[in-house]
Amino acid sequence: MTIEEIENEIVEEFEMFEDWMQRYEHLIDLGKSMPMIEEKNKTEDKLIKGCQSQVWMHSELKDGKIVYTADSDAIITKGMVALMIRVLSNHTPQEIIDSKLDFIEKIGLTKHLSPTRSNGLLSMIKQMKLDAIAYAAKS
Amino acid sequence: MTELKTSTSLLLNIEAIRADFPILSRKVNGKQLIYFDNGATAQKPVSVIDAIDTYYKNQNANIHRGVHTLSQEITVAYENARTTIQKHLNAKHAHEIVFTSGTTASVNLLASSFAKKNIQAGDEIIISAMEHHSNILPWQQLCEEKDALLKIIPISKEGELIIDEFEKLISNKTKIIAVTHISNTLGTINPIKKIIAIAHSKNIPVMIDGAQAVPHTAVDVQELDCDFYVFSGHKLFGPTGVGVLYGKEKWLNELPPYQVGGGTIKTVTFEKTEYADLPLKFEAGTPHIAGGIGLAAAIDYINTIGLEKIAAYEHELLLYATDALQKIDGLKIIGTAKNKVSVISFIVEGLHPFDIGTLLDQMGIAVRTGHHCTQPLMQFYGVPGTIRASFAFYNTKQEIDEFVKTLMRVINMLK
Structure with missing residues (x-):
């Protein structure tokens, strides 16, 4: 599936929920079920510091595609991280660079993107794209 | 409890x-809405909002500068606001009230101005383990610049200052003590009167960070005998961007200006400047006039309750x-x-x-x-x-x- 197709799939999933409670419950479930980053990759240099919750993110290139793994100390952040990984992981660096990521707004989670002292989601998206730019430059 | x-x-x-x-x-x-974030900033009563509104609609002019009616009216109003704050804190003189942009600016002003004459390499400054970053960083930076030492009063598990340890920290190198009145994180009310008395017995001045105290408790700076007391308007149901540095007259006269510029002077030549009297020597530039007026309205409001x-x-x-x-x-x-x-x-x-x-x-x-x-x-x-x-x-x-x-x-x- 393309990045856009996965985004649309997530938007449809979230449309099934009737209220914000269910949306957040879904995010919490996603956070709980997300495969963890390998402990050896949970190092200081993989830490994306948000003011309130922290995110560790690791990326590697496999057969021309980037695979991301991540973890967070906050469960809602982790749910959002899980969504980002589902959308971007296993795509080529160029596809990731070009992605618009409109789904965040469509599923009503835009406020988590505000560049305030919140959760580091914005920094995480930046980091994911920066990694893609780095891999693209190498290839 | x-x-x-x-x-x-x-x-x-x-x-x-x-x-x-x-x-x-x-x-x-x-x-x-259930608003339980009053420690970050308090909401504003309609009397404060109206005071700011009236200022911009009907009173706006620059203060301390003009001969025209508007300027004279608003200068009187702004100086009345200063007097309202003086009375609220029971300060001895209105000119001991310096308007700043908030607690952070007040601490920065004091740390910077105090250090110019009073801090040398090897000197010591005491703060506590429960300070807000705004009452840590200005002192920490000053210590780095001057090669001075920052000492920390420890706290107990309950979140109370350990006064015995505080006394042990004081030495003949201690130049100033800066402690919070009330902890923004823990809510602890510190025994500042005792701290001030101990410090004064060794001739050390004390600054109290009152940002979290003024919304909850009456403050009498003469009774406390503190040398400096700082707070923000916005936590006291007033506007953001305005705050206060109270300082005893003798200290404020002694300290050099912090920022200099318009409004802080008596005479300027390219060779030398003679600075204005208190409090204007600390109030460079056009101040937050609406802020001062709004803060006085907030104080009037809480005093009616x-x-x-x-x-x-x-x-x-x-x-x-x-x-x-x-x-x-x-x-x-x-x-x-x-x-x-x-x-x-x-x-x-x-x-x-x-x-x-x-x-x-x-x-x-x-x-x-x-x-x-x-x-x-x-x-x-x-x-x-x-x-x-x-x-x-x-x-x-x-x-x-x-x-x-x-x-x-x-x-x-x-x-």
């Missing part, structure tokens, strides 16, 4: 008070909320000092404060989560952050009931 025997709720007409704060009737995420009644009612809210929160399984209150204001920091075992805060917000409840600009304090308690509910006199027990009920629902969602 013991339960108050008599209810003080009857002393205040909370319904009428709430009607004075327009924002309290708004909805957030479809729910009636009375800080004693406010303190008694808020104490009742503190006991009520503490009691209810303690019953929640896995919840731990951080900061259990004997003397506290209506600020409760807590953590819930296994859950991240950010998650709890995010879900509470979805249900219309505003609390603060995170480190509250007191990272060293978080390190002391070994937590990444806390959830902080801080109450003002317009909050109610019904809101606390709703908060506790919602919190339990949130905990269930996250577990």
Whole structure:
């Protein structure tokens, strides 16, 4: 599936929920079920510091595609991280660079993107794209 | 803590008070707003909003400069605002009240100005383990620049300053002590009168950070005998961007100006400048005139209610909320000092404060989560952050009931 197709799939999933409670419950479930980053990759240099919750993110290139793994100390952040990984992981660096990521707004989670002292989601998206730019430059 | 025997709720007409704060009737995420983030900033009564509105609509002019009517009127109003603050703090002179942009600016002004003449390499400055970053960083930076030493008064597990240890920290190198009156994270009311007395017995000046104290308690700077007292307008139900540095006349006369420029001078030639008298030598540039006027309106407002009644009612809210929160399984209150204001920091075992805060917000409840600009304090308690509910006199027990009920629902969602 393309990045856009996965985004649309997530938007449809979230449309099934009737209220914000269910949306957040879904995010919490996603956070709980997300495969963890390998402990050896949970190092200081993989830490994306948000003011309130922290995110560790690791990326590697496999057969021309980037695979991301991540973890967070906050469960809602982790749910959002899980969504980002589902959308971007296993795509080529160029596809990731070009992605618009409109789904965040469509599923009503835009406020988590505000560049305030919140959760580091914005920094995480930046980091994911920066990694893609780095891999693209190498290839 | 013991339960108050008599209810003080009857002393205040909370319904009428709430009607004075327009924002309290708004909805957030479809729910009636419950505002428990008063420690970050307090809401504004309509009298403050009107004072600012009137200033811009009818009074706007620059102060201390013009011969025209508007300028003279607003200069009088601004200086009256200074007098209102002087009386509120029971300062000896109006010129001991310096307007700044807030607590942070006041501490920076003092640290910078004080250091110019009074700090040499090897000197020592004492602060406490429960300071806000705004009362750590200016001193820390100064110590780095001057090769001075920053010493820290330790606290107990309950969140109280250990006074015996404080006395041991004082040496003949100690040049100034800067301590918070009330902890923004823990709510602890510090024994500042005792600290000031100890410091003065060794001729050391003391600055008190009153940012969290002025909304909750009456402050008498002459009775305390503090050398400096700083606070912000916005936590005192006034506008943002205005604050106060109170300093004893003798100190303010001695200290050199911090920022210089328009308004701070008597005469200027390219060779030499003669600076203005107090307080103008510390007030460079056009000040936040509306802020000063608004702050005076806020002080007038709380004085019509009375800080004693406010303190008694808020104490009742503190006991009520503490009691209810303690019953929640896995919840731990951080900061259990004997003397506290209506600020409760807590953590819930296994859950991240950010998650709890995010879900509470979805249900219309505003609390603060995170480190509250007191990272060293978080390190002391070994937590990444806390959830902080801080109450003002317009909050109610019904809101606390709703908060506790919602919190339990949130905990269930996250577990």
